[in-house]
């Protein structure tokens with residue numbers, strides 16, 4: 561495949577945009593080469609500026625769970641746009657999507673919409689601190705909760721890809737209130753509670769980690785966190801920006817049967833438009849302005865185009881009782897196929913998967929936390945990425961990312977991809 565036009569566009573972009581991109585991972589630094597510039601997309605396919613068709617395994621990092629340019633969402637946005645694109649005043653549409661989201665997700669009474677997952681997580685932590693009157697939070701190494709200061713401490717994906725886990729510009733003052741724990745290590749979390757008695761406002765966690773590859777929680781881990789929070793007056797925040805409306809209608813809370821105190825959303829909930837949200841029981845949410853003392857606001861929050869897109873997306877997921885089963889089956893099929901091809905060539909690898917989140921690690925040890933995720937062989941990953949790209953399948957340009965399977969994929973697409981893995985496997989040794 562040729563990337564002449566993408567190369568030229570990338571060179572031009574670099575003159576006026578730092579690194580040529582508006583979000584770092586897009587720049588291909590971890591895998592080398594030229595980022596693919598997208599012209600358009602439909603269903604499971606991307607069409608790039610050089611005329612190549614790629615099967616998309618990233619799907620805008622999650623939102624396009626029903627495929628690109630999904631018609632009900634596109635139509636809703638177009639119709640809505642004709643009636644005005646922003647008012648800074650309430651609309652009925654906001655209540656409609658809020659009501660639907662609250663009905664789908666367990667343990668939440670109220671939800672507030674913002675413009676990104678970053679904003680949702682940042683606001684959730686402020687709310688938890690305001691509600692508990694405490695300042696410290698626990699986050700896990702390798703988990704990503706957006707780029708706000710408090711979270712840029714061993715933050716997974718982009719931040720790790722660039723080897724700058726602690727970003728300049730984040731103050732010592734901010735960093736001291738973020739306690740770092742090891743994913744899947746409950747003893748480690750317990751010791752943080754012992755050392756910071758009555759000081760921890762919240763634990764924030766990706767209930768299935770997706771920003772250091774896909775790392776499922778060990779059996780009992782989330783329940784143990786729940787118990788620790790209950791015993792210490794600490795709130796449990798599930799960052800479901802990735803897992804929400806992807807692993808089940810009610811997200812990871814439903815899948816694992818664990819109650820969180822505050823839940824954050826992004827990605828799928830916006831149907832491909834810039835949307836985030838955070839939600840909780842009534843008494844916690846009513847701690848927010850204008851009812852309560854914790855301030856949080858947004859000029860474009862609840863934007864009618866974004867809400868129209870999100871509403872159609874949630875409706876589509878809500879009316880389809882088979883969607884999560886189908887996604888799970890498709891992803892399991894892909895996993896099995898890739899395993900067979902890599903086994904044939906005796907490649908050392910680990911595949912992790914929960915539902916439609918999956919990652920391939922070139923590592924001979926189980927990948928259960930940030931340390932084990934970092935032990936993957938990046939040179940092999942680079943060959944794997946570029947090999948698949950050449951064959952016409954687009955996976956994330958970093959070993960620290962999850963693939964997001966879309967329901968638009970057919971079994972033919974999956975077979976095509978599995979065969980592509982078979983073709984490139986001999987070069988991975």
Ligand SMILES: *Cc1c(COP(=O)(O)O)cnc(C)c1O
Nearest residue numbers: 676677678704705706801802826
């Ligand atoms: C993507 C992501 C975020 C950040 O969302 P943005 O919309 O990119 O700001 C936060 N948490 C998790 C788990 C994510 O995957």
